[in-house]
Amino acid sequence: MTTILEKIVATKRVEVAERSALTPIEALKEQAFGLPRPRNFFHAVTRKGTKPLNLIAEVKKASPSAGVIRENFDPVEIARDYAEAGADAISCLTDEKYFQGSLEYLKAIRLAVDLPVLRKDFIIDPYQVWEARVAGADAILLIAECLPINELIDLQILATELNLTTLIEVHDMENLIRVRDRVIGFPHRSYSLLGINNRDLRTFKTDLGTTLRMAELVEDRSVLVSESGIHTAWDVQKLADAGVAAVLVGESLMRSPDIKAKVRELFPPKKG
């Protein structure tokens, strides 16, 4: 049976072929030349602040698991609310077909807020890394399940050369072990974060236990990001207690009619 990830990756191959026929990679490289340096996403996500851990707040209109999450969707307004509420960085879905995202949203958000922005997409080709840089992204996502290790490392090196942070995501132990030492503990890793996705992409079920179990195998948790299925202050505290550096939260923020209040609910001010 074809998994959703396989379907999405097949779509990406077609998209990259179509887009590069319209705008060749050489043209993107020219556009990237002379752009201001990206913002430091890595630092924003790993620094020790006043919260128990840092927040990457996601701009996400729809998803394969939930359908449309937020009807009243203004990406810039949402990003401004995130910034005002104290988020440390923003994740913007740029996949159009499955998440109703757009690179145009990322461009607009990057201009409107001061926070660093992650291009949240299914990156399988250097073309998309250059595209991210030209659009103004400060970081890209690389999903271990989608890439052979040599291609993952090549994309990570390219991103590092372009001064982009990489968030390298795994969901299972096998991929964690595959990337842990070769990609995260490696000299070229400099600006690489390790994401553990709590969502099982076969069943779409989320389980915080995925991060809690896998974190045991990660020595340096200062680069660890827990992703998906984070709904309550208790979830956030549990992950903080496990030494996770940051959480990536989409759906529970996007479903809230008052985004700023939901951020405060997830990160209540310390008493006393």
Ligand SMILES: O=C(O)c1ccccc1NCC(=O)[C@H](O)[C@H](O)COP(=O)(O)O
């Ligand atoms: O969200 C999905 O349904 C999904 C399906 C297939 C591949 C990836 C998917 N999500 C991407 C993400 O990683 C999440 O958007 C992100 O971690 C935030 O998760 P959540 O807070 O549960 O929206």
